[in-house]
Amino acid sequence: MTKSEIPEAIYQNINTKDNEGCLDLKTHRQKHQPPQLTGSISVKSRKLRALEVCLGLLCALLLTAVIVLCVYFSIQRKHLLTHITELNEDREQLLNQNNDLTEEREQILKHNDDLTEERKQLLTNITNLNRERERLLNHIENLTKEREQLRNDKWKMWPYEQDLPVDKFKWICYNNSFYFISSEMKSWSDSRRDCQQRKADLAIIKSTEEKTFFQKVVDRNFWIGLTKTDVWKWLDGTVLTNGSKTDSSNCAVVAEGGYYTSACNSNNGWICEKTHHY
The missing domain is CATH 3.10.100.10 (Mannose-Binding Protein A, subunit A)
Incomplete structure (x- = not known):
């Protein structure tokens, strides 16, 4: 076919199509696209799907991690609340023990004061006893002196000098x-x-x-x-x-x-x- 014959063929085809209806140029283009263009679109589509799957898995992992962290922090919170409660109970117990120790200390101080007073009283009694002892010793000494005086003076009353005993x-x-x-x-x-x-x-x-x-x-x-x-x-x-x-x-x-x-x-x-x- 010569170049002059090609337009005539095209026109004939157009005329034929006009008889059958309008030609869809888009469909016509797609039908006449090269095969390699279709394969590239498929690869991109698979990559997009893989990316979507990865993103979905990542979201699922993130959601799982968030759920695990929430559960973990909830458990830890309960543990902390329990520990705080125990610490409060220990604090109350320590406060009670401190109050008991304070009362016991006051009792010991009072007992110490009583012992101090008792010691003072004992010292006073000892002082009085020492004074009484000194008085008794002085009295005994005076009696001893009186007895010696009686022994020294007794011979003045002896009527018979010749009867004096040797151990007079x-x-x-x-x-x-x-x-x-x-x-x-x-x-x-x-x-x-x-x-x-x-x-x-x-x-x-x-x-x-x-x-x-x-x-x-x-x-x-x-x-x-x-x-x-x-x-x-x-x-x-x-x-x-x-x-x-x-x-x-x-x-x-x-x-x-x-x-x-x-x-x-x-x-x-x-x-x-x-x-x-x-």
Whole structure:
């Protein structure tokens, strides 16, 4: 076909199409597009789909992460609230313990104050006792001086100079009688024998005043001239009216508290009495 024949063919085709209807140029172009153009569109479409899938997965992952984080933070929040509650309870308990310790401290301080007052009272009592002790020591010292004075002055009342005993400074004078107070200890019979060797005999207490005198000068048990057979009698035969008949011992001693019974073979001190008629 020559170039002059090509337009005629085209016109003929156009005429033919006009007889059949208008030709869709777009469809005509698509039909006549090269095959490689269609393949490029398909690749792009697949890439877009892959990108959409990736974005969907990423969104799903992000949503999952958000949900997990929400659950995690919710759990942590509950834990924190529980921990805060426990801390508040511990705080209340510590406050209660602190209050208890404060009360206990106040009680200890009060007890300490009481002990301090008690200590002051004890110190005061000790001071008073020391003063009383000093007073008693002074009184004892005065009594000792009086006793020594009596011993020094007793011989002024002795009526017979030739009857002075050799151990005159061991005798004391009271109510016109002289008394020897032993420093040894013997039985009742040995004590009386010692008095007889001194030209005396065991003491006979004739009055309440004399009894009181002996109770002041003795500091332990001393034999006196009082024994019991059926009744209690003094060596001069005077019966002791208030003596007990049921005592198991038959000899008597004098002490700070008065008369006491003692076994005659026991060892005690003794008091010898010397009067003018010896």
